[in-house]
Amino acid sequence: xxxxxxxxxxxxxxxxxxxxxxxxxxxxxxxxxxxxxxxxxxxxxxxxxxxxxxxxxxxxxxxxxxxxxxxxxxxxxxxxxxxxxxxxxxxxxxxxxxxxxxxxxxxxxxxxxxxxxxxxxxxxxxxxxxxxxxxxxxxxxxxxxxxxxxxxxxxxxxxxxxxxxxxxxxxxxxxxxxxxxxxxxxxxxxxxxxxxxxxxxxxxxxxxxxxxxxxxxxxxxxxxxxxxxxxxxxxxxxxxxxxxxxxxxxxxxxxxxxxxxxxxxxxxxxxxxxxxxxxxxxxxxxxxxxxxxxxxxxxxxxx
Amino acid sequence: xxxxxxxxxxxxxxxxxxxxxxxxxxxxxxxxxxxxxxxxxxxxxxxxxxxxxxxxxxxxxxxxxxxxxxxxxxxxxxxxxxxxxxxxxxxxxxxxxxxxxxxxxxxxxxxxxxxxxxxxxxxxxxxxxxxxxxxxxxxxxxxxxxxxxxxxxxxxxxxxxxxxxxxxxxxxxxxxxxxxxxxxxxxxxxxxxxxxxxxxxxxxxxxxxxxxxxxxxxxxxxxxxxxxxxxxxxxxxxxxxxxxxxxxxxxxxxxxxxxxxxxxxxxxxxxxxxxxxxxxxxxxxxxxxxxxxxxxxxxxxxx
Numbered sequence: 001x002x003x004x005x006x007x008x009x010x011x012x013x014x015x016x017x018x019x020x021x022x023x024x025x026x027x028x029x030x031x032x033x034x035x036x037x038x039x040x041x042x043x044x045x046x047x048x049x050x051x052x053x054x055x056x057x058x059x060x061x062x063x064x065x066x067x068x069x070x071x072x073x074x075x076x077x078x079x080x081x082x083x084x085x086x087x088x089x090x091x092x093x094x095x096x097x098x099x100x101x102x103x104x105x106x107x108x109x110x111x112x113x114x115x116x117x118x119x120x121x122x123x124x125x126x127x128x129x130x131x132x133x134x135x136x137x138x139x140x141x142x143x144x145x146x147x148x149x150x151x152x153x154x155x156x157x158x159x160x161x162x163x164x165x166x167x168x169x170x171x172x173x174x175x176x177x178x179x180x181x182x183x184x185x186x187x188x189x190x191x192x193x194x195x196x197x198x199x200x201x202x203x204x205x206x207x208x209x210x211x212x213x214x215x216x217x218x219x220x221x222x223x224x225x226x227x228x229x230x231x232x233x234x235x236x237x238x239x240x241x242x243x244x245x246x247x248x249x250x251x252x253x254x255x256x257x258x259x260x261x262x263x264x265x266x267x268x269x270x271x272x273x274x275x276x277x278x279x280x281x282x283x284x285x286x287x288x289x290x291x292x293x294x295x296x297x298x299x300x301x302x303x
Numbered sequence: 304x305x306x307x308x309x310x311x312x313x314x315x316x317x318x319x320x321x322x323x324x325x326x327x328x329x330x331x332x333x334x335x336x337x338x339x340x341x342x343x344x345x346x347x348x349x350x351x352x353x354x355x356x357x358x359x360x361x362x363x364x365x366x367x368x369x370x371x372x373x374x375x376x377x378x379x380x381x382x383x384x385x386x387x388x389x390x391x392x393x394x395x396x397x398x399x400x401x402x403x404x405x406x407x408x409x410x411x412x413x414x415x416x417x418x419x420x421x422x423x424x425x426x427x428x429x430x431x432x433x434x435x436x437x438x439x440x441x442x443x444x445x446x447x448x449x450x451x452x453x454x455x456x457x458x459x460x461x462x463x464x465x466x467x468x469x470x471x472x473x474x475x476x477x478x479x480x481x482x483x484x485x486x487x488x489x490x491x492x493x494x495x496x497x498x499x500x501x502x503x504x505x506x507x508x509x510x511x512x513x514x515x516x517x518x519x520x521x522x523x524x525x526x527x528x529x530x531x532x533x534x535x536x537x538x539x540x541x542x543x544x545x546x547x548x549x550x551x552x553x554x555x556x557x558x559x560x561x562x563x564x565x566x567x568x569x570x571x572x573x574x575x576x577x578x579x580x581x582x583x584x585x586x587x588x589x590x591x592x593x594x595x596x597x598x599x600x601x602x603x604x605x606x
Contacts, residue, residue, distance in 0.1 A: 001403040004432070025390070026426055035426035037391065037443075047426065049441055051354075051395040053433045087328065088340065092354040092439055100304040123329055123338035123350065126439075129307070130356045136395055136429075138352055138441040140340075 031212055032151050033081035033197060034141070043142045048078035051136035058174060060133075064103050066174035067135060068110025074199070075139040076118055076178035077242045081197040082150070083187040084143035086120045086180065091137050094130030107135065118180060147187050154194040154213035154247040160265035161190075161256050163244035166202060167230030173240035183244055189259055192246040201237045202264070203286060205245055207274055213247075216272040219265035222279040236276060237286050334515055335454050336384035336500060337444070346445045351381035354439035361477060363436070367406050369477035370438060371413025377502070378442040379421055379481035380545045384500040385453070386490040387446035389423045389483065394440050397433030410438065421483060450490050457497040457516035457550040463568035464493075464559050466547035469505060470533030476543035486547055492562055495549040504540040505567070506589060508548055510577055516550075519575040522568035525582040539579060540589050 027044055028036035039045035052074070054060055058067050072089060079086040091111060095104060115122055120139070163182050179197070186192055194209045203219065210217055219236070226235035247267055248256060256263055278284040330347055331339035342348035355377070357363055361370050375392060382389040394414055398407060418425050423442070466485050482500070489495055497512045506522065513520055522539070529538035550570055551559060559566055581587040 001405060004398060004400050004402050004404065004407065024424070026424055029424070029426045035391070035393065037426070047391070047393065047443070049352075049393045049395050049427070049439075050429050051397060051431060051437070051439065053397055053431060053437070056397075056431065056433060088338070088350070090338065090350065090352045090441065092352050094354060094356055094359075094437070095307060097307050099307050101307065102304060104307065121327070121329055121332070123332045123340070124352070126353050128354060128356060128359060130359060130437075134354070134356070134397070134433075134437055136352075136354065136439060138393065140350070 028150065033078040034084070036082070036148065039142060043144055044148055046079050046082050046084040046141040046143055047138070048075050049136065049138040050074045050078070051134065054133040062174060064106035065110035065113075067133070068107040069114050070174050071135040072111050072114045072120070072137050072139070073176060073178050073242070075137045076114070076120070076180060077197040077199075079139055079141040080178050080180045080183040081195055081244065082143055083147045083183045083195065084141040085184075086118055086139050086141040088123050088140045089115060089120050089137055090123060091125035091135070092127075093125070093136075094128045094132070094134035096131060096133065097129045099133075111137075118178070147184075149183075149187060149192055149195040149246075151194050151196055151209050151212040154209050154215050154267045156215055156267050156269045157250055158193050158247040158267040159250060159253060159256065159263055160206065160217060160219065160267060161246050161248060162202070162225060162262040162264050163246070164262075165225040165227045166198065166241040166243055167226040167235035167238050169238045169240035169242075173242075176242045178242065179244050185259070186244065186246055186261070190246075190248045190252050190255055192248050195244055195246040198241040198243050198245055199239065201239045201241075202245065203236050203274070203276065204239075206265075209245065209247065210270075210274055213267075214270050216268040216270050217265055217274050218268055219274075219276045221276055221284050223262070223264050225262040225264070233284070233286065237288060331453065336381040337387070339385070339451065342445060346447055347451055349382050349385050349387040349444040349446055350441070351378050352439065352441040353377045353381070354437065357436040365477060367409035368413035368416075370436065371410040372417050373477050374438040375414050375417045375423070375440050375442070376479060376481050376545070378440045379417070379423070379483060380500040380502075382442055382444040383481050383483045383486040384498055384547065385446055386450045386486045386498065387444040388487075389421055389442050389444040391443045392418060392423050392425050392440055394425060394428035394438070395430075396428070396439075397431045397435070397437035399434060399436065400432045402436075414440075421481070450487075452486075452490060452495050452498040452549075454497050454499050454512045454515040457512055457518050457570045459518055459570050459572045460553055461496050461550040461570040462553060462556060462559065462566055463509065463520060463522065463570060464549050464551060465505070465528060465565040465567050466549070467565075468528040468530045469501065469544040469546055470529040470538035470541050472541045472543035472545075476545075479545045481545065482547050488562070489547065489549055489564070493549075493551045493555050493558055495551050498547055498549040501544040501546050501548055502542065504542045504544075505548065506539050506577070506579065509568075512548065512550065513573075513577055516570075517573050519571040519573050520568055520577050521571055522577075522579045524579055524587050526565070526567045528565040528567070536587070536589065540591060
């Protein structure tokens with residue numbers, strides 16, 4: 001009997017979502033950061049849900065306010081990836097009965113503070129007792145119809161860009177600020193052809209754009225904007241960065257740089273595959289393409 | 304340091320949701336089955352989220368399709384409780400890496416079949432690896448503005464009614480069908496002043512209506528429609544029934560009975576409190592008012 005760890009996450013999601021189709025009020029069903037639903041004449045409704053687990057997405061001894069912060073931040077980052085504006089949020093948690101009321105307050109403080117900062121209203125949720133901390137959020141947002149940015153519009157010749165430096169996801173994943181304003185700026189200035197937020201790693205998440213757009217791509221190792229102290233080879237596969245990865249038409253090159261964003265590669269034809277090129281012009285093969293949720297080893301640390 | 308099990312579920316929810324307010328697109332924020340948001344000129348958007356845990360809401364060896372069924376059914380039941388129509392659903396799961404692909408397919412088959420039956424489209428979600436099975440859904444629905452039924456409209460003199468027989472929640476909680484059509488019928492025929500779906504038990508859930516409506520109530524033990532083989536005393540506190548508990552104006556008495564629903568009590572003034580009356584006209588005190596998620600004992604069985 002085939003086990004999940006033999007399959008990996010993406011084949012599983014593909015299998016399970018095979019019957020999910022767009023149409024009849026649904027503009028985008030699966031295969032992107034958010035579902036897109038019809039809403040007002042000028043706007044779409046964006047909808048995303050995320051679930052975080054103790055020992056997987058955060059450690060047991062992480063500050064509770066940071067856990068709350070992250071639970072909402074990952075969903076806001078999905079809204080950002082579609083160039084949308086988050087509006088409402090629901091929170092669902094499983095809390096150990098032995099947890100203190102003060103601990104729970106801190107979790108909710110983390111959520112509330114981030115919600116306030118992004119103008120998001122918390123409108124309900126679900127609270128249960130469970131042996132480990134499990135916390136999720138579901139967020140509704142809106143995007144103007146002409147602002148909606150999907151993963152499927154990249155074309156050969158387009159430039160691959162990043163909104164900021166990467167490589168320290170392990171340190172910043174509990175405190176990062178979702179790039180909602182940055183995404184709106186990218187849309188306004190650069191008309192991106194595709195966009196995604198970096199959750200599993202630059203290489204892995206570009207693969208998602210490539211698959212949805214039916215293209216290939218070259219990422220130039222030398223051009224990756226790694227934060228100080230991190231090798232570019234590590235930045236390439238570093239997960240939970242939550243910067244925006246996007247593609248633009250070649251004519252936008254100067255504007256990308258002027259706006260303070262980074263060029264990291266170029267979109268190619270699908271048959272050319274996805275390659276990372278080192279500074280000698282040779283293909284570089286990373287030890288792993290990025291994060292896979294279903295693997296056999298017992299992990300003791302998140303990411 | 305106060306622990307959650309010393310507090311119970313409702314004081315916790317009250318504390319944590321203190322700052323959540325209606326206004327600016329939010330018609331109802333917390334304190335009801337769903338959040339209610341502005342939507343079209345004639346309709347509101349309904350939004351609810353539920354999270355189920357292995358060992359709490361279902362046993363490890365429960366049929367996977369039944370687990371999937373329940374995960375969606377509890378959210379659809381929340382939409383029913385507001386007299387709404389469910390439209391869209393997202394599913395988030397934590398799955399053990401050792402689970403078989405066939406097992407996951409069965410979970411999703413349970414969800415998909417129920418979704419199809421109720422005309423609900425599955426539009427995304429989140430999939431993670433976790434040591435135990437955790438599964439949640441978030442559902443969006445609509446309700447005509449004049450159909451919206453909240454928990455807060457019950458008034459002294461109103462009749463307390465039930466949509467069906469209760470008492471076997473322990474057996475039916477994995478297979479029940481949410482009362483969406485029944486709720487629409489109740490709204491159309493009986494103009495209920497308040498409504499809720501029975502998740503924690505008749506007595507406990509009536510208490511929620513009473514609190515939101517600032518009223519008291521008398522439940523007549525003799526009138527409780529217990530299923531065959533169940534004592535009325537047990538039916539009073541039996542959880543996960545998912546029938547609809549609603550209140551109507553006294554003039555509706557005949558219509559309630561003609562429509563096949565059950566009368567179980569009457570709404571009183573708040574100062575009279577909430578009482579269960581036995582067949583000798585004396586107050587009956589149940590061993591517990593209903594289900595409390597946060598309690599100290601380790602439980603081995605769901606509910």
